[in-house]
Structure formats: structure tokens, C-alpha cells
Amino acid sequence: MKAEPARTEIPGELRLEMHARLLRVRIASRRLAELYREQEMRTPAHFGLGQEAVAVGVVTALRPGDVVYSHHRAHNHYLASGGSVYELAAELYGREAGCSRGRGGSAHLTAQAVGFIASTAILGETIAIATGSALAFSMRGERRLAVSFFGEAACEEGIFYESINYAAIRRLPVLYVCENNLYSTESPLSVRQPAGTELCERARSFKLKAERVDGNDLAAVYEASARLADGLRRGEGPAFLECMTYRWLEHVGPHFDHEAGRTYRSREEVESWMQRCPVKRSAAEIIRLGVADEAALAALSNGITRDVEDAVKRARAADPPPQGDLYADVW
């Protein structure tokens, strides 16, 4: 990654707002992963710890009316969009109060009131679906954007190429956000993409605008997203944003690799990425710029922790879906 440009142009207020959002995603995700260990949430969950800045940076560049889609690792995008912690926790617990009323689980989230349309569990699906929402906006002449979040393994699926090709032909207002965390479950990039692969180059060869950023740098993600979103709103056609980041926990489940005896990544590698924690980096930047001090950030964090705690407790106590509703909503 190149040297970071100065970013004094982001107003302090916005920095703080983004940081608060980042903290909310982090604190909620961490708490859910802790509770997940109790085996009360019976849904395979892909936690996004370590990758939160991507979701927050991108979503902050959006406007009301824009829509967000996500993949199997969906919690960050749902929370960053403003999805309710209570409804997410209730979904994981299999409660009627869950965002999908306990029918979808961790990978099938929705919060349409805040623009988070849906996440799905099969690789690449929502890349096409987001493209279709952008098609609807384009056909109706609406100045709205669709965003699709996915992992770099989705760029190994045919549907990615079908979708970006189509979006480019029709100049659709869709932002494709690839979170490159270097792994697909336990498979490293080296067995999946030829050495020297630049996903941005692939996107450019399909005539998309493409940028690569440090996905653990909140301000960098936000700035790149805002830049690309501007172009999209001007009708300049689809864009691809690759965010380099890293997943802290095992692929699916609440453990660190070493706790679960997983050997596909070294402990040093994981720890070196944890040094580049997006939350710590954002906090340091805010303090360095004098936007807020350590005590203020701690107070912010404590407030969020209390809210999260209240939400997860209520979610756990909430009612399960009545069994008589098994067949409801098939059509």
C-alpha cells in the first residue's frame, strides 16, 4: 500500500460519526461472537471481526435511497447500514423478533428500512441482485446507487463476470466492493488466483473504474467510496473497490484459529494483522487530529457496550417463532 495522503478534508464531526459507527459494529460483533460460544445460536455464523472499516467506510459515503447487499459474512454490512443489534441477535438466536423472523439466520439478513436489502449465503448471488436493483434505478431515471459487498473468492465465480460485464454495458450505478481478506475458508490466494493477479485490472478490463485501498483504514475506504459514488451518481458507469483486509477469527464460528487448532495461517500472520486494527487506527487518528480525546472515546465505547448488552439480553429472552407458522410466507 502507498503512503497515506493527508485527509484533513474529512470534517472532524464526520470522523467521529464514522468512528462511533465503527465502534458499534466492533462491539456488537465481538459480543455476538462471545455469546456464540454458548451454542445457543444455532446458525453457522461468519464473523467479520477485523474487517469493520470496509463496511463503515463505504456505507458512510451513501445517501438515503441507496441500497446495500451483502454475502455470507453479513453482520458488518447490516450493522454499518444501521441495522438493529437487537434484531440481529434475535435472528442468531432464532427468534420471531429477528430481522428475518428466525427464518434466515446469520447469512440471510435484511433491514430494508435502513437500505440494507438482503444478504445471501451462496457466493456471488447478491453481486447480480445488486446489479438488478441498479438496473431498476437506471430504467426509472432515479439517482440511487446499489452497493454489493462480497469477498475476493466471489471473483472466482462466473456470476461476478456476468454481472460486471452487464453493468458496464448499461452503465449501471452499482459499486462492487470486494473485501480481499486473502482467504476463502482455509484456501490461500495462491491456490485460487494466478500469482500477480490484480483484481482491479480484471475489473478495468471490463471497463469499470477500479480502486484498491487499505481496507483497515476507515478514512481511506470512505474517501475512495465517496469518490467512486460521485462518479456513479454522475452516470459514469459501475465501479469496483478492492479493500485489503483480514479476518481475525476462523472462517465460520467464534474462535481464533489457534483455539480451534487451525493451521492454515500462522499465529504471527494473524497477530501482525491485528496490529493493524481498524478501530485502534481510527481512534489514534481522531486523537491525533484533536477531534476527541481518549476519555470521550472511552465514554462513547462504554455507552455502546451498554446498549449492545441490553439488546442481546432482550434478544435471548425473546420468543421463538410459533410452530404453527412453519408454512407462512412460502409464496
Next chain:
Amino acid sequence: MSGDALRPARNIKFKDALSEGLCMAMERDPGIFVTGISVDYPSGIFGSTVEALRRFGPARVFDAPAMENALTGIAIGAAVMGMRPVVVHPRNDFMFLAFDQLINVAAKWRYMYGGRAGSVPIVVRGIIGRGWGQGPTHSQSLQSVLAHFPGLAVVMPASPEDAKGLTMAALRASHPVIILEHRSLFELTGPVPEEYYATPFGHAKVVRPGVDLTLVATSYMVQEALVAAGVLAKEGIEVEIIDPRSIRPLDEETILASVRKTGRLIVADTSWECCGFSSEIAALAAEKAFDALRGPVRRLSSPNCPAPVAASLESVLYPKASTIVGLSLHMLGRHPQGNLRGIDAVDTFKGPY
């Protein structure tokens, strides 16, 4: 409301009835658009999209690259934003490439978000090929596979009237609908009401009443069944032909009532037997009308091989009117008089597609 009671009806072709249904629906709902390979060609999906393009223009009827899976996902994403996409596949065999979006997404959307992410009222049309060497990958019939999954409606119009009525019903449904249209029916002429009407899903049609034997026939097999029933009538045998029209949801009652009346059942379907629609109907009769059955249920469907190309092989591939007559007589303990082959329609299809 069923189309049966509506007047005036005039005789038009199946393909024109499809087109009329589509255009009437597009007139009412500006969110409807039509896309897929070749929908805007002058040949317009064997004539069924030409008028829609002429009337509503390229903003609502437009070509697409060959990208069946993503295009289906795109249709879903547009539907979630309030549009009503119609995706057309010139052969339903191409839909295999779209199964992820159709089955993992469209069929489950409403349910898997607990009804809180809306629904995806997409319409997918797939044309079933037959004859003239369409062969192993261009003449399959996907209703059995698709109807397996909760959340998808699968319909098969067998007459011009239902071609229009089912199209209009699909275009106002609140869920995904797959319409499988048989290529051999496109030139078929029949009475079609001029009004807007929707043929409800889950209502079978008694195409011809009878008392001696129930013949459940899908899609093009209804035509073969009608020929067979005419021949059998001359033998004093009255066959009751039932066209389910929708494979899912299925009108069990109409079929069961007929079986209870006749005690004999043949199912003539365009797909294969194994885990197929014909087996489903056989199971239905066995489970819910067993006491009424006076003999084994018989299935007439594609033989257990891929469709060959050579005319010599193709000519023995499909069950025809003569097959139905032979089997019906056998079930009733009668013997065919003379060579039945003469009753089969001569295939007038002109190639290549």
C-alpha cells in the same frame, strides 16, 4: 376468474395469445419489462415478443448477453425494487445455468427473510423444444425439476386461451412464476377471449369429460390426448382429459374427483418418469384415491434416454396419440383394431429451430 366464461372469443394462435397476454399486462403495469437472448429480434421468440417491442419499445423489451444466472439475479434485484421483469429463454434447457438464482434465491426470498424483504415477482419463460433433431440439450422439459421446490410456481399452458390467461396471471402474481411453453404449440389455433383475464394457478381444466378413464396430460401431451380420445370415442370409450395447467400449485381435487369417477388413470407428461410429474400424480392417486383404482396407474413420459437427433430414433422417442390409445385399450381389456400409427399427427415443423 377463469377465462372459460368470457366472450367474445375469436380464434388466434398460441404464440399470438402469449403476445396478447404480455402486451395487455404491460399496458397495465409500467414496471413490466422483457429481456433475455433475442427477445428483440424480428423473429421475437417465435413471434411472441414482436408486438411488445413494437408497442413498448426497446426500453422495455431488450436483448441480453448469454448470462442466464446473473440475468436471473438481475431480474430478482429489479423485482425487489418494484419492477416486474420477464426473463425469456428460447429453450428451457438454458435455465439450468440459472438454477442458483431461481432455486436458492427466487424460490426462497419471501420465506427466508420472514416476509420482511418483500417478494420477487419475476416471470421466467422457457420454451420446450421437440423434434427436428433438437436433440439431447434442446428438447428437455423442466417442470418436474422446477416444481420440486417450494416457492416457485410452475405453469404449462396447453391452449391459446391458457397461454394468454396464465401469462396475465403470472404478471400479477406476488411470487416467482415459471412458464414452460411447448414449441410445438406455438402455431396451434384456438378461441381466446379479447378481454383481460387471468387464469388462476392451481385450477386444472377438464378438457374433455368422460367416464371410463382419466387421462392427465400436460402441455403438448394434451393435443395427443385429444386425438386419442377422439379415436377411443369411436370405440365407445369416453376418456376424461385433465390438463393441470399449473404443475405447482397443483389442483389435486379435480384430478382425484376424476379418478374416483373413472377408476383408471394414465398420466401423459413431457418430462421423464423418474421423480417426475407423472410419478407425482401416480403417487397422488395411490395416496388419496387408492380405493377407487381399478388397476395400476400408468405413466407415459419421455423414455429413459437423452433425446437423440437422428430422425429414425426420434420417431420412436415420444409417446403419441397412438401410444395413448393402445395403452387405454389395454387398461380396459380391449384390443386395438388395426394399425394405430395412422392417427398420429404428421410433424409439420420446419427447421432449424
